[in-house]
Structure formats: structure tokens, C-alpha cells
Amino acid sequence: MTITITQILFWILSVAALFSALMVITSKNPVHSVLWLIATFFSISGHYILLSAQFLAVVNIIVYAGAIMVLFLFVIMLMNLNRETEPQKNRWIKMAGAIAGGCLLLVLVASLKNVESASTIEDVKGGDVGFIKRLGKELFSTYVVPFEISSILFLSAMVGAVVIGKKE
Amino acid sequence: MHLLVIDWWLILEKSLLIFGIIGLSFFIAMYTTYAERKVAAWLQDRRGPNRAGPFGIFQPLADGGKLFFKEEIIPLASNKPLFILGPALAMITALLTSTVIPWATPFITKGGDVIAMQVADVDMGILLVFSIVSVGVYGIMIGGWASNNKFSLMAAIRGASQMVSYELPMGLALIAVLFMTGSLKMSEIVGNQIENGWHIIYQPLGFIIFFVCALAECNRTPFDLPEAENELNFGYHQEYSSMKLGFYLFAEYINMFISSAVMATLYFGGYDIPFVNEASWGLNSFWMTVISFSVLMAKISFFLFVFLWIRWTIPRFRYDQLMNLGWKKLIPLALLNMIITAAVILLLKK
Amino acid sequence: MPITHYIILSLALFSIGIVGVLTRRNAIIIFMCIELMLNAVNLLLVAFSKMHNYAAIKAAADQKLPITEAILNTGSEGQIFVFFIMVVAAAEVTVGLAIIVMMYRNIHSVDVNFLNRLKH
Numbered sequence: 001m002t003i004t005i006t007q008i009l010f011w012i013l014s015v016a017a018l019f020s021a022l023m024v025i026t027s028k029n030p031v032h033s034v035l036w037l038i039a040t041f042f043s044i045s046g047h048y049i050l051l052s053a054q055f056l057a058v059v060n061i062i063v064y065a066g067a068i069m070v071l072f073l074f075v076i077m078l079m080n081l082n083r084e085t086e087p088q089k090n091r092w093i094k095m096a097g098a099i100a101g102g103c104l105l106l107v108l109v110a111s112l113k114n115v116e117s118a119s120t121i122e123d124v125k126g127g128d129v130g131f132i133k134r135l136g137k138e139l140f141s142t143y144v145v146p147f148e149i150s151s152i153l154f155l156s157a158m159v160g161a162v163v164i165g166k167k168e
Numbered sequence: 169m170h171l172l173v174i175d176w177w178l179i180l181e182k183s184l185l186i187f188g189i190i191g192l193s194f195f196i197a198m199y200t201t202y203a204e205r206k207v208a209a210w211l212q213d214r215r216g217p218n219r220a221g222p223f224g225i226f227q228p229l230a231d232g233g234k235l236f237f238k239e240e241i242i243p244l245a246s247n248k249p250l251f252i253l254g255p256a257l258a259m260i261t262a263l264l265t266s267t268v269i270p271w272a273t274p275f276i277t278k279g280g281d282v283i284a285m286q287v288a289d290v291d292m293g294i295l296l297v298f299s300i301v302s303v304g305v306y307g308i309m310i311g312g313w314a315s316n317n318k319f320s321l322m323a324a325i326r327g328a329s330q331m332v333s334y335e336l337p338m339g340l341a342l343i344a345v346l347f348m349t350g351s352l353k354m355s356e357i358v359g360n361q362i363e364n365g366w367h368i369i370y371q372p373l374g375f376i377i378f379f380v381c382a383l384a385e386c387n388r389t390p391f392d393l394p395e396a397e398n399e400l401n402f403g404y405h406q407e408y409s410s411m412k413l414g415f416y417l418f419a420e421y422i423n424m425f426i427s428s429a430v431m432a433t434l435y436f437g438g439y440d441i442p443f444v445n446e447a448s449w450g451l452n453s454f455w456m457t458v459i460s461f462s463v464l465m466a467k468i469s470f471f472l473f474v475f476l477w478i479r480w481t482i483p484r485f486r487y488d489q490l491m492n493l494g495w496k497k498l499i500p501l502a503l504l505n506m507i508i509t510a511a512v513i514l515l516l517k518k
Numbered sequence: 519m520p521i522t523h524y525i526i527l528s529l530a531l532f533s534i535g536i537v538g539v540l541t542r543r544n545a546i547i548i549f550m551c552i553e554l555m556l557n558a559v560n561l562l563l564v565a566f567s568k569m570h571n572y573a574a575i576k577a578a579a580d581q582k583l584p585i586t587e588a589i590l591n592t593g594s595e596g597q598i599f600v601f602f603i604m605v606v607a608a609a610e611v612t613v614g615l616a617i618i619v620m621m622y623r624n625i626h627s628v629d630v631n632f633l634n635r636l637k638h
Contacts, residue, residue, distance in 0.1 A: 025538035066302025068611045097540030105533035129571045150605045157609035164616040
């Protein structure tokens with residue numbers, strides 16, 4: 001059995017993603033949570049690159065790490081939230097939440113573990129479906145109407161945020 | 169049984185290139201600090217640093233030595249891990265941007281192997297530069313917040329909102345260039361300019377917008393509000409001392425160097441030599457690589473000089489003026505530029 | 519990598535997001551956990567898109583059919599869907615954070631348990 005670089009990277013990135021996702025929900029300090037979530041997004045971007053979905057990898061970093069998380073960080077820093085102001089739930093609710101989540105994971109994995117594993121995605125170099133040329137052509141021919149509608153969604157979200165955030 | 173199947177030769181070649189570029193970035197950043205003081209002195213009719221070595225050329229080494237031996241202070245109330253992470257992130261993001269820039273024509277060995285003078289010619293090219301620039305905000309924000317000082321925090325928020333705002337017109341100006349090349353690959357952007365002439369001829373407005381945004385992204389005057397030391401009580405690195413402060417300052421100079429390289433590559437033909445057809449000279453590929461590399465370095469030095477020149481020419485903007493310029497002037501201008509470029513390209517195609 | 523690896527990875531990420539929503543009281547952290555769940559789904563969609571693409575090309579090659587553009591494009595819907603998820607997530611975050619900021623202004627806290635005024 002040979003171990004390829006892809007496999008090693010897959011395991012490293014998976015461990016990094018899971019560890020930083022766990023740190024997101026266990027950190028007491030909200031700023032730490034934000035930074036761990038950014039780390040999660042970077043490891044998910046790494047997975048996209050392994051799957052040779054380069055466009056989504058870069059867009060994931062630009063949109064999530066570069067824009068959305070900056071917004072979160074801004075809000076947390078301006079509200080001056082830190083360890084002391086962080087609301088705590090009692091131990092039993094935490095435990096119940098963890099057990100519920102664990103059960104969900106168990107059920108989902110049990111139901112999906114026997115999916116037909118014949119079709120592997122071993123050969124990530126096979127298709128260039130994640131490249132910008134192919135995705136761009138699809139996006140601006142077949143999916144051009146949803147694309148335009150999403151721009152209207154953005155505009156309305158922007159106006160909505162300004163209206164909500166304004167002081168009366 | 170092969171445990172690992174790796175092309176060691178490729179790894180050696182790429183790591184040599186990476187270390188070369190990092191070394192070069194540090195060297196240029198060091199001497200940009202020297203050039204900054206010399207240019208300032210020249211514009212103000214002074215002599216500038218001239219004690220360390222002939223014409224003071226060892227001044228950067230003396231400055232670096234001073235920074236290294238200063239006492240390292242980490243404020244008691246600061247968030248220690250993040251306090252250290254801030255300058256590290258600033259430096260990493262500054263250095264990462266250089267990965268996709270083509271530095272010279274490919275070098276062909278005697279065996280016929282082609283060695284590209286570029287760390288990675290990825291399909292995403294310029295978009296990758298953008299993603300790294302957008303992550304560069306964190307170095308400032310984390311450093312400012314972790315200092316646990318309200319002035320640092322305010323400066324960090326000023327700096328971050330400035331960088332986020334100026335990324336938009338920068339991207340819009342860039343889209344017009346991408347319309348013309350039809351590719352995001354840096355090597356193809358340079359190739360297109362070698363064939364059809366530099367983009368500055370077709371995109372003068374786009375270049376001006378891009379340049380203004382590059383000034384703002386590097387926190388240079390007239391947009392250096394994040395570190396306005398006189399009127400705004402210094403910047404996000406107020407609590408930093410020793411080499412951590414050095415990292416922030418150094419990262420800024422490396423950003424200047426890399427953004428000059430990006431501008432030269434996008435608008436000024438990259439490593440292309442103007443007005444001549446260098447392919448007809450019949451030089452061997454080693455000398456071609458050397459010459460094209462020095463041409464690119466000459467263009468970069470010119471941009472670095474313009475950066476320094478502007479610093480001593482234009483006074484600092486007020487914060488509301490900065491935001492007005494970014495959102496109300498540059499974005500509409502960049503959109504207009506984009507629409508005109510698209511229309512002209514469509515008309516010419518018919 | 520087999521597709522099952524990706525399924526289990528993204529299920530684990532999704533469950534971590536759910537545990538976060540259930541156990542935390544800070545509205546911003548709950549919001550971040552929702553983003554984490556969206557990302558887990560995105561990862562799975564990309565993996566499935568590559569799987570279908572690979573399967574289509576392999577099937578065409580096995581049957582000695584010419585590999586057309588349509589076959590090379592198989593699975594691109596998944597990635598375009600991910601793109602739209604990111605777009606909608608960005609819009610959602612702008613409005614959601616504006617609402618959280620408003621809530622903080624009114625009740626000076628981001629604790630979701632204090633947000634029970636609709637009950638009375």
C-alpha cells in the first residue's frame with residue numbers, strides 16, 4: 001500500500017478542521033472562537049484545493065475569511081466582549097447538548113456508512129470542473145438569472161443592514 | 169514499496185526559489201528603509217544618514233541591530249498568544265503574496281528542462297493575491313486588540329476598515345484588466361502584454377485607481393491613518409517594542425515591494441523590455457533570465473521611489489475624507505472604467 | 519480519497535456546529551456555528567460534485583464514448599450551488615449581525631436567554 005501526498009494532506013487537514021471546529025465551540029473568549037473558525041475555514045479551503053476546486057477554495061477564503069469573519073471580529077471587538085462577559089450555561093445543559101449532538105452524529109454516520117463506496121474520488125486531477133473557466137461559463141450561461149437575482153439579494157441585504165443598524 | 173512518491177527535484181527547485189524570493193524581499197525591504205530616509209533628506213535639502221559605512225549604507229543593519237537588542241515588553245494585561253500572533257500574521261501575509269508573481273523569463277537548462285521563475289503559476293493567479301491581501305487585515309486587528317489598549321484598538325479598527333474599503337475599488341479596477349487578458353494566470357497576463365502592448369496604455373484610469381488603492385492597502389501616506397503618530401496617538405502597534413514592532417514595520421515595506429511588483433506585472437508588462445524585441449537578440453536563456461529580472465527590478469524600484477516621493481509631497485487625509493474618496497469616488501470611477509472596457513471589447517469583437 | 523471519508527468528515531463538522539448552537543448562549547457564537555454548519559455542507563457538495571464528474575468521465579472512457587463538453591461539465595452544478603450558498607451566507611451575515619448589534623443596544627447583552635420579550 002502506498003501512501004500518497006494527497007492522503008497525508010487529507011488526514012492533516014481533517015484533523016486540523018475538526019480540532020479547530022471543536023475549539024470554536026469550547027473557547028471561552030469570543031475572539032478566540034472567531035480566530036479558530038477562521039482556521040477551520042482555511043482547512044476547508046485546503047480540502048477544496050485537494051479536490052481541485054480551486055475557484056471555491058479562493059472564494060471561500062475571500063468571502064468567509066476575508067469578509068464575513070472580519071465583520072464578526074469587528075462586532076465582537078466593538079462590543080468589547082471577552083471572557084468575563086461571556087454568558088455561561090450550566091453544566092447539565094452543556095452535557096445534554098453534547099450528548100444530543102453526539103447522537104445525531106452517530107445516527108447520521110450509521111445511516112450513511114454503507115453508501116456505495118465504489119465511486120471514489122481518488123483521481124483528483126481527473127476533471128477540471130473546479131477551474132474558473134468551466135465554472136464561469138456555466139455561471140454566466142445556464143445560471144445567469146440566479147446570479148443576477150443574487151446581486152439584488154445583496155443590495156437588499158445591504159440596505160436592510162443600514163436600516164436596522166441606524167440609530168433612531 | 170514506495171512510502172512516498174515525491175518529485176524531489178521539483179521540491180528542491182521550488183524551495184530554492186522560495187528562499188531566494190524571501191531573502192530578496194527582506195533585502196529590498198531593508199534598503200527601502202534606507203532609501204526612505206535618503207529620499208526624505210534629498211527632498212528636504214538635508215544629507216540623511218551618512219555615519220554607518222560609506223554614504224551610510226550600513227544604516228539598515230544598525231537599525232535592525234538596535235531593534236533586536238531593545239527590551240522586549242509584553243503588557244501584563246494583554247492577551248499574550250494573540251499579542252505574538254499579530255506581527256507574525258502581518259509578516260506571513262506580506263511574504264505569501266509573492267508566490268504567483270513571475271520574476272523573469274523561464275530559464276532553460278542544458279538538458280532542456282524549463283525552470284519557471286515563478287513559485288506557482290496557478291490557475292487562480294491574481295485572485296490568490298487578492299485572497300491573501302484580504303486576510304492581511306487580521307495582523308492589524310489581532311495586534312491592536314490583543315494590546316488591550318483603547319488607542320491601539322481604535323487604530324486597528326480604523327486600519328481594518330480602511331483596508332476592507334479599498335479592496336473593493338482595487339478589485340473592480342482589476343476586473344477591467346482581466347477582461348483584456350481573459351485569464352487570471354499571471355504568466356498569461358504578462359504574455360498578453362508582451363504581444364499587445366502594456367496595459368497602462370489601455371487602462372490608465374484603472375492603473376490610477378489601482379495605485380491609490382495600493383497606497384491605502386500598504387498604509388502609506390496619504391492614507392497612513394492606522395499609524396498616524398502625531399495627531400492620532402500612534403497606531404495599532406503602540407504597545408509593541410523590539411522586533412515585534414520591527415516585524416510590523418518590516419511587513420509594511422515588504423507589502424510596498426510586493427505591491428510594486430504586482431503593479432509592474434499587471435500594468436507595466438512585468439519582465440518585458442519595452443520597445444525592443446528581445447527574442448531576436450539570440451542570447452542564451454541564462455542571460456535572458458538575468459536581463460528580464462533586472463528589468464522587472466528596475467520597474468519595481470521606480471514604483472518604490474514613487475511611494476517614497478508621495479510620502480513627502482501629499483499631506484495625510486482626514487478619516488472621513490479617506491472614506492469618502494474610497495466609497496464615493498473610487499468605486500463609481502472603477503465601475504465606469506469596467507463598463508467602458510467591457511463595451512469597447514464587445515464593439516471590437518463584432 | 520473514498521467519498522465515505524468526506525461524508526464522515528462533513529457530518530462531524532456539522533454535528534460540532536449543532537453542539538455549539540445547543541450549548542452556547544452568546545448570539546454571535548451561535549451565528550458562527552451556523553456558518554460552520556453551512557461550510558460542512560459546502561464541503562460535502564464539492565466532494566459529491568467531484569465524485570459525479572469522475573464517475574461520468576470514467577463511464578464514458580469505459581464505453582469508449584467520445585468525451586464531450588457535457589461530460590466534462592458533469593457535477594459543476596454542485597460547485598455553483600456552493601457559490602450561491604456563500605453569496606446567501608454573506609447577505610445573511612450582514613443582516614444578522616445588524617440585528618445582533620441592535621439587540622445589544624437595547625438589552626446590553628448578547629445572551630439569547632434575555633431575548634424573551636416576544637413572550638410577554
